[in-house]
Amino acid sequence: MRGAVEAGVTFFDTADMYSDGASEVVTGRLLTKLFARREDYVLATKVFYPTGPGPNDRGLSRKHLVAAIDASLKRLGTDYVDLYQIHRFDSETPVEETVQALDDIVRAGKARYVGASAMYAWQFAKLQMAAAAGGWTRFVAMQNRYNLVNREDERELIPMCRDFGVGVIPYSPLARGLLAGTRERTGESHTVRGAAATGSDRPVDFDVLDAVRTIAERRAVPPASVSLAWLLSRPGVTAPIIGATSQSHIHDAMTALTIALEDTETSDLERPYAARLMSDY
Numbered sequence: 001m002r003g004a005v006e007a008g009v010t011f012f013d014t015a016d017m018y019s020d021g022a023s024e025v026v027t028g029r030l031l032t033k034l035f036a037r038r039e040d041y042v043l044a045t046k047v048f049y050p051t052g053p054g055p056n057d058r059g060l061s062r063k064h065l066v067a068a069i070d071a072s073l074k075r076l077g078t079d080y081v082d083l084y085q086i087h088r089f090d091s092e093t094p095v096e097e098t099v100q101a102l103d104d105i106v107r108a109g110k111a112r113y114v115g116a117s118a119m120y121a122w123q124f125a126k127l128q129m130a131a132a133a134g135g136w137t138r139f140v141a142m143q144n145r146y147n148l149v150n151r152e153d154e155r156e157l158i159p160m161c162r163d164f165g166v167g168v169i170p171y172s173p174l175a176r177g178l179l180a181g182t183r184e185r186t187g188e189s190h191t192v193r194g195a196a197a198t199g200s201d202r203p204v205d206f207d208v209l210d211a212v213r214t215i216a217e218r219r220a221v222p223p224a225s226v227s228l229a230w231l232l233s234r235p236g237v238t239a240p241i242i243g244a245t246s247q248s249h250i251h252d253a254m255t256a257l258t259i260a261l262e263d264t265e266t267s268d269l270e271r272p273y274a275a276r277l278m279s280d281y
Contacts, residue, residue: 002030024075025076025077028076060086061093066101088118102136115169117144141168141169159236168236168237174224180252181213233266
């Protein structure tokens, strides 16, 4: 994390369910040490998944949201988060209950803004419209699974976010390492170098990787940097969540900021893509 801060990174994302809350604890402690002022960085966390054994330890009910934000703030060691995100859509809780509770959290000063993550366009529209109708705090950010081998959100979700003025924050920007070159084509399957196989790679996805590698070799940069440069050039994208676990990941991400892809390169990267079925969020 120190390397990221020294490189100029100021946006940090976590969730209450990561490592049973330990991620929030570690993140909060490190940010306090690495930044002189709380105002100098943007801190985001998420809520939805179970954080305990009881029925009220999960979901987006008022009861859980009110308790969860207090628990997250305690673990993070801060008075507020800049962005409080619902981690998934909760089909068991009325959207009005969720957005009103989020509005109360913002009005109480415990969160500056609210966002959402990983849902269908119609679900996000339902939440946003409920907030607008009730005069409650609207969503300003959307996390989505978006990369060169999964571009389905370009059809509805991302255009809707742009229309709403909602920032897009893609997660899994390198398709769990595929677009960084951690997996190799072997006939119709793949082998893995330094990462667990996800079982979701298609042969056509390696055609995309081949295009990434061709451009990376020509520019003498890592494949990950080319993949991230493409993502950063997409309309509506605010900042990808790179999930860095080493200094090299930070280097690759920072290198991406220096790459301005030519139109022909963008076309070469996008040409092999084949539509896929939307995964169940």
